[in-house]
Amino acid sequence: MIRQVAALAMVACLLAAPAVAFPVSGDQTALPPGTDLAEEAPDQPRELFHSDAIGGHRSYLVELGDMAFSAPSLLGEVARRAGISCDTCHVNGANNAQLFVPRLSTRPGNFDVTNGLFNPKADNGILDPFTIPSLRGARDLAPYGHEGRQASLRDFVRNVIVNEFGGREPSPAILDGLVTYMLDIDFIPNPHLGPGGTLAPGATDSEKRGEALFSKPFPRDPSLNCASCHRPSAAFVDHTQHDVGSGGVFKTPTLMNADSNAPYFHDGRYDNYAQVVSYFDSFYALDLSTQDQRDLVAYLDAVGDGDHVDEPITIATRLAELTHFATVLDTALPAHDLEVIVLAVDTIGGELRDLTESFPERKDTSIAGGREERGKARLALKEAVLLLRRIELSASAGIFDAAIGELADYRKAMAAAEPLLHAAEPWSLFNPTNRVAHYAALRDVLQAAEKPSR
Amino acid sequence: MTRYLAFAALAMVVAGPANADTLDVAAEKYRPSMVEYIDHAFDGAKILRERVAAHDLAGAKQAWIAARTGWESAEVFTSGFVPDLDSKIDAWPNAQTGFHAIEAKLFGAGSTDVGDETDLLVYYLADLDIKIHDVRLNAQGLFNGVARLAYEIGSNKADGGESRYSGTSLADMRNNAAGIETAYRLIFADALVAADPALARAAQEQIVTLRTQLDVPDLTKIDPTKLRAASEGLVVTLQNAAPKLGLRAPTLEDLVE
Numbered sequence: 173m174i175r176q177v178a179a180l181a182m183v184a185c186l187l188a189a190p191a192v193a194f195p196v197s198g199d200q201t202a203l204p205p206g207t208d209l210a211e212e213a214p215d216q217p218r219e220l221f222h223s224d225a226i227g228g229h230r231s232y233l234v235e236l237g238d239m240a241f242s243a244p245s246l247l248g249e250v251a252r253r254a255g256i257s258c259d260t261c262h263v264n265g266a267n268n269a270q271l272f273v274p275r276l277s278t279r280p281g282n283f284d285v286t287n288g289l290f291n292p293k294a295d296n297g298i299l300d301p302f303t304i305p306s307l308r309g310a311r312d313l314a315p316y317g318h319e320g321r322q323a324s325l326r327d328f329v330r331n332v333i334v335n336e337f338g339g340r341e342p343s344p345a346i347l348d349g350l351v352t353y354m355l356d357i358d359f360i361p362n363p364h365l366g367p368g369g370t371l372a373p374g375a376t377d378s379e380k381r382g383e384a385l386f387s388k389p390f391p392r393d394p395s396l397n398c399a400s401c402h403r404p405s406a407a408f409v410d411h412t413q414h415d416v417g418s419g420g421v422f423k424t425p426t427l428m429n430a431d432s433n434a435p436y437f438h439d440g441r442y443d444n445y446a447q448v449v450s451y452f453d454s455f456y457a458l459d460l461s462t463q464d465q466r467d468l469v470a471y472l473d474a475v476g477d478g479d480h481v482d483e484p485i486t487i488a489t490r491l492a493e494l495t496h497f498a499t500v501l502d503t504a505l506p507a508h509d510l511e512v513i514v515l516a517v518d519t520i521g522g523e524l525r526d527l528t529e530s531f532p533e534r535k536d537t538s539i540a541g542g543r544e545e546r547g548k549a550r551l552a553l554k555e556a557v558l559l560l561r562r563i564e565l566s567a568s569a570g571i572f573d574a575a576i577g578e579l580a581d582y583r584k585a586m587a588a589a590e591p592l593l594h595a596a597e598p599w600s601l602f603n604p605t606n607r608v609a610h611y612a613a614l615r616d617v618l619q620a621a622e623k624p625s626r
Numbered sequence: 627m628t629r630y631l632a633f634a635a636l637a638m639v640v641a642g643p644a645n646a647d648t649l650d651v652a653a654e655k656y657r658p659s660m661v662e663y664i665d666h667a668f669d670g671a672k673i674l675r676e677r678v679a680a681h682d683l684a685g686a687k688q689a690w691i692a693a694r695t696g697w698e699s700a701e702v703f704t705s706g707f708v709p710d711l712d713s714k715i716d717a718w719p720n721a722q723t724g725f726h727a728i729e730a731k732l733f734g735a736g737s738t739d740v741g742d743e744t745d746l747l748v749y750y751l752a753d754l755d756i757k758i759h760d761v762r763l764n765a766q767g768l769f770n771g772v773a774r775l776a777y778e779i780g781s782n783k784a785d786g787g788e789s790r791y792s793g794t795s796l797a798d799m800r801n802n803a804a805g806i807e808t809a810y811r812l813i814f815a816d817a818l819v820a821a822d823p824a825l826a827r828a829a830q831e832q833i834v835t836l837r838t839q840l841d842v843p844d845l846t847k848i849d850p851t852k853l854r855a856a857s858e859g860l861v862v863t864l865q866n867a868a869p870k871l872g873l874r875a876p877t878l879e880d881l882v883e
Contacts, residue, residue, distance in 0.1 A: 201786050201845075201846065202846050244850075245851055252849075252850065252851065253846060253848070253849070253850055255782055255850070518851055518854075518855075521854065521858070522782070522854075525780075525781060525782065525854075534709065534712075534713055534880070535712070535713050535716055535717050535718060536718065536719070537717050537718065537719065537720055537721050537722075538719065538720065544881060547879040547880070547881045548879070548881065550878075550879050551877065551878055551879040551881065554777060554878040554879070555878070557777075557858060558777075558858060558861055558862055558865065561855070561858040561859065561861075561862055562862055564855075565859065565862060612720075613719045613720035614719050614720070616719070616720035617718075617719045617720050617726075617730050620720075620727075620730040620731055620734065620735065621730040621731070621733075621734020621735050621791055622734070622735055623734075623735050623736055
C-alpha cells in the first residue's frame with residue numbers, strides 16, 4: 173500500500189504549481205506528505221546472485237537475508253508503519269535514485285539517516301543526507317558506509333537497523349542472513365570490460381583515450397592518478413578513505429555499474445559524470461581539455477555500464493521473488509524457528525497484499541473490463557495470504573506438522589493462482605496502459621482536491 | 627485447503643452443523659441494523675445536499691462525515707448484495723459520483739461546488755434505502771461480507787487510508803469493525819456457540835482484538851503487523867467456522883457466480 177503513497181506523491185510532483193501536499197491533512201501518514209519512494213516504477217534493478225552465477229543455488233542464508241531485506245518489521249516502529257524495508261532504498265540490492273522524503277532528502281536519491289524521524293536518538297541535529305549506495309559487489313567493497321567507518325558489514329548492517337532505523341536488536345541468525353545475502357549480490361556483467369578491469373576489444377577511440385587519461389599522473393602530484401584510487405583490477409576501489417575537497421573524508425566509491433548510481437558524490441551533489449570530471453579537473457588542477465573531459469566521461473560510461481542493469485517488473489518476477497522468500501520456511505518449519513516463520517509470514521503476506529492491488533478492485537474507476545478476471549486474481553492471492561497465516565497460527569501453537577502441511581497447501585494455491593494472474597494481466601497495472609490510466613486517475617483526484625489559486 | 631474441507635466434513639458428521647436455513651432466518655435479525663445504517667447514510671446525504679446548496683462548508687463536511695459513518699457500518703451488506711450501487715456510491719479514485727468524489731472537493735479544495743455529485747449520492751442512497759427493505763438476505767452472503775471486510779481492515783493504511791481528505795479513514799475502519807461485530811453477533815454467534823464453543827470463543831476474541839487494534843489516537847498509530855494478524859486470524863477462524871455453520875467457506879471477492 174505504501175506503493176500507493178509513493179505513486180500519489182509522484183503524481184503530486186508532476187502537477188503544475190501550486191502542487192498540493194498529499195494527503196491534505198498531512199497528519200495521517202507515517203512519512204511526510206510528498207514522500208516519493210519510487211516504488212511505482214515499471215522497471216527494477218536486475219539482481220544477480222553470485223551463487224547462481226557460479227552454477228550453484230542460493231543457500232538458506234541467502235534466501236533468509238533476501239526475505240529479511242524486504243521485511244518492514246525488521247526496522248523500527250516508524251519504518252514498519254510506513255512499510256519501509258531495506259529494499260525500499262536498496263531496490264533489489266541496488267540503489268533508489270528517485271527516493272525523496274521531504275525534510276530528509278535535499279534531492280531525489282539522497283536520504284538523511286541521522287535524523288529524528290526513524291529514531292530520535294539517531295538525530296545529529298543537522299540535515300546531512302547521503303546518497304543511497306548500491307550494494308552490488310559489496311563483498312569487494314569494504315570498508316562500509318560512505319565514510320568507510322565500518323570494516324565489518326555485519327556491524328554496519330546492525331547499526332543501520334538498530335541505531336539509524338530504531339529497530340530491535342536483530343537475532344544473530346537474521347544478521348547472518350542479511351550479510352550473506354548482501355555478499356552474494358554480484359555486479360551486473362559488463363561487456364565493455366575485460367580481465368583486470370581493462371577495456372574489452374571493441375572500445376571506441378574516445379573510451380581508449382579516456383582509459384589512458386585515467387592512469388595519467390596528475391600534473392601537480394605525479395604520485396596520483398584517477399586509477400591510483402579507482403583501481404581497475406580491484407573493482408575500481410582502493411578500500412581507503414580520502415579527502416577530495418567534498419567536505420569530509422570518504423571512501424573511494426566503485427565505478428562498476430556506476431552508470432546506474434547517480435547522483436554522485438557522498439551527498440549526491442552531481443547529476444552526471446561530466447560534472448564529476450569537471451570538479452576533479454578543477455580540484456586537482458588537471459588542466460583537461462574539453463575533449464579530454466569528454467573522453468574520460470566516455471570511459472566512465474563504458475566502465476560503469478552493465479548488461480541489462482534493469483528489468484521490467486512482471487507477474488513472473490513478482491512470483492519468482494515470492495517463491496524464493498517462501499523457501500526459508502522449508503528450513504525454518506522443521507527447525508521450529510518461530511522468529512523466522514513469523515518474519516516470513518509477515519513479509520510474504522505483505523508482498524502478496526501489495527501484489528493484489530496490482531489487480532484493481534471493482535470500485536476502481538480507472539480500469540474498465542476484466543472484472544471477473546481481476547476478481548479471480550485477487551481472490552487467489554487473498555486465499556494464499558490466509559494459507560500463509562495458517563502456517564503462522566499453527567507454528568505459534570507448536571503444531572509444526574500441520575504448519576508443514578499448510579506450506580504445501582500454500583504452494584499449491586500459488587501454483588493455481590499463477591494462470592489466474594496472467595489471465596487478469598490485460599486489466600492489471602502490469603499493463604502499461606492501465607498503469608498510466610490508474611495514475612492519471614489519482615492525479616485527477618489530487619487536482620480536484622487542490623485549493624483554488626489566489 | 628482440501629484437508630480443511632475434509633476436516634470440516636468430518637466435523638459436520640460428528641457434531642452436526644447449524645442449519646443454513648435457520649441462519650437465513652437469523653439473517654433477518656440484521657435487517658433493522660442495516661436499515662438504521664443506511665437511513666443514517668441517506669439522512670446525512672440529504673443534509674449534505676442542503677448544506678451544499680447553502681454553501682455552508684462546515685455544515686456540509688459534518689453531514690458528509692455523518693453519512694459516511696452510516697455507510698461504512700453497512701459495508702458487510704453492501705459489497706455483496708448491491709455491488710453495482712456499492713461501486714457507484716464508494717467509487718474511487720477519480721470518481722464522478724459517490725463519497726470520494728465529494729470528499730476531495732469538500733475537504734481537499736474546501737469547495738461546496740459538489741451539487742451534482744451530492745444529488746447523485748442522494749439518488750443512489752435513496753435507491754438503496756428502498757432496496758434494503760425488500761432485498762432477500764441470506765446468511766452466506768452476510769458471512770462473506772463479514773469475512774471480506776475483516777480481511778480489508780488488515781490492508782496497510784500507511785498512505786492515509788480510504789478517506790484521506792476528510793481524515794476519517796480510522797473512523798471508517800472502526801465503523802467497519804463495528805459492523806462486523808453487529809452482523810456476527812446477530813446472525814452467527816449463537817449458532818457457532820452451539821456448534822463449536824471453542825471456535826465461537828476464538829471468533830469473539832478476535833473481533834475484540836481487531837477493535838482493540840483500532841483503538842488508537844490516529845491512523846499513524848496503528849500497528850500494521852498486529853492489525854493484519856488480527857484481521858487474517860479472524861478470517862481464518864471464519865473459514866474454519868463455515869462448515870460448522872452449514873455454510874461454504876466465505877469468498878473474499880464478489881465474483882459473478
